[in-house]
Amino acid sequence: MISVTITRSGGVAGLSRSWHLLLEHEEWRRLCSRTPMDEEPPRDRDRYTYRIRARDEVLVIPESRWDDGWRGLLERARPGEPGEEAVDDPPEDPTAAPLP
Amino acid sequence: MRCSIVPPYLLARIVAAAEERAMPAAARAARRALAETPMVHAARRREILPFAAEDFGSPRSPRRTISDAESTETVPGVPVRREGETASGDPAVDEAYEGLGATFALFDEAYDRSSIDGRGLPLDATVHYGEEYDNAFWNGERMVFGDGDGEVFRRFTISLSVIGHELTHGVTQHTANLAYSGQSGALNESLSDVFGVLVEQHRRGQNADEASWLVGEGLFTEAVHGRALRSMAAPGTAYDDPLLGQDPQPAHMDQYVQTDEDDGGVHINSGIPNRAFALAAVAVGGRAWEGVGAVWYAALTSGELVPDSDFASFAGATVRAASRRWGSAAVEREAVVDAWRTVGIEPGRA
Known part of the structure; x- marks a missing residue:
């Protein structure tokens, strides 16, 4: 199993939220293979951005590409879902990394 | 298509009454059920069509079209109010309409700018986007507003500064086009x-x-x-x-x-x-x-x-x-x- 963290940031409110879940290695590799390739920068403003981290790998997915497959992953990571380790973290404190 | 035991006219009354009594959860639920009624969809589409090119008049007045995503994440949704039409009775629709007008008025009266592009571009907005969606955004062409979850956020059209914020993203896109990073x-x-x-x-x-x-x-x-x-x-x-x-x-x-x-x-x-x-x-x-x-x-x-x-x-x-x-x-x-x-x-x- 591999520990995965999903962080949603952005939105007009600029609030970040994180969720965790455990995945089989094979499923994680499958998710990595369907990550959208780099495209023209979206013209969307104030939409969410999802970052999915596992070990030293990070997938960055704009909300406009957040399809049913990714939604399913997030549903599994939400608190209260059976069979998953689900923790609803408080927002990160971005002031923890100020410029020197 | 989900079937509802509550007839459409009653759902519409529930929406109106729940919004009047500040019961957004009930209004949302009723609105969703109403939106899934095919007869209602057909009737609304016949009554209100989006703007066509020949509708455009003076570029110094707004051309607003507010559409309803009916709790889906599909835009533009069903047009429900366009320029010059009377209030719909749906607070999100009417707040979006008034907010777009107020934003147009600032740029026109204070800066002699006609709409987002300076050339009278029609102003389009979609409300009731998604289910309890906690956000509002500019998608490069229109403003999109969620209803909020009712626990942390109210509907996003409730704030005039948020409506002005989203429309200004369009102004920036058409001027300095500052990179979003x-x-x-x-x-x-x-x-x-x-x-x-x-x-x-x-x-x-x-x-x-x-x-x-x-x-x-x-x-x-x-x-x-x-x-x-x-x-x-x-x-x-x-x-x-x-x-x-x-x-x-x-x-x-x-x-x-x-x-x-x-x-x-x-x-x-x-x-x-x-x-x-x-x-x-x-x-x-x-x-x-x-x-x-x-x-x-x-x-x-x-x-x-x-x-x-x-x-x-x-x-x-x-x-x-x-x-x-x-x-x-x-x-x-x-x-x-x-x-x-x-x-x-x-x-x-x-």
Whole structure:
């Protein structure tokens, strides 16, 4: 199993939220293979951005590409879902990394 | 298609009554059920069509079309109110319609700009996007508003400054087109906050010293310990809540936040130029949209900015715009320079 963290940031409110879940290695590799390739920068403003981290790998997915497959992953990571380790973290404190 | 035991006319009455009695959860549920009624869909589509090219008249008045996504994440949705039509009775639809009009009025009356592109572009918005969707956004062509979850956020059309914020993203896209990352992205966000609050001040006829300088006031439910999404006058103080945490906006360049989230902290570091604007506007006094607001608009449209302009570059453009407006020795120009220096930014030279 591999520990995965999903962080949603952005939105007009600029609030970040994180969720965790455990995945089989094979499923994680499958998710990595369907990550959208780099495209023209979206013209969307104030939409969410999802970052999915596992070990030293990070997938960055704009909300406009957040399809049913990714939604399913997030549903599994939400608190209260059976069979998953689900923790609803408080927002990160971005002031923890100020410029020197 | 889900079947409903409640007939459409009764669902419509539930929507109206629940909204009147401030029962948004009930209204949402009834609205969803109503939206899934095929007969209602067909009737609404026959009655209201989007604007066609021949409908366009004078470019100095807005052409608004508000559509209803009916709790789906598909845009544009079903058109439900367009220019000149009477209020629909749906608060989200009517707030969006009025908010687009108020934003059009600010840019037209204060800056002689006709709509987003300066050429009378029709203003399109979609409401009731998604299910309990906690956001509003600009998709490059239209404004899109969620209903909120009812626990943290109310519907996003409830805040005029948020409507002005979203539409200003369109103005920036058609002018300096600031890249949405790092400092240029934070400037992009700040400009939306600046003109968002100016839409409110213009509508209310407020002077700078009477204004709240809050972005998104009224958006949080009573359960949240917070006044708004952001405070331009005092970044970092808008909310402090057990669930949301503390407002992370810095008020000075010394606290600039380096982060990979939020496109490099565009909604966080916007606090720095936001505060510079509020400081300058209060120092100059009077109606902010006429003085410092006009200077910020002149900087945005000056042609001096590039997509990756940083804070210092934009500050320099505002100082030059202030010189053109008031003269190089004017106290108002000095107020602009002082405001930038107070937040730790030395205005750049051309």
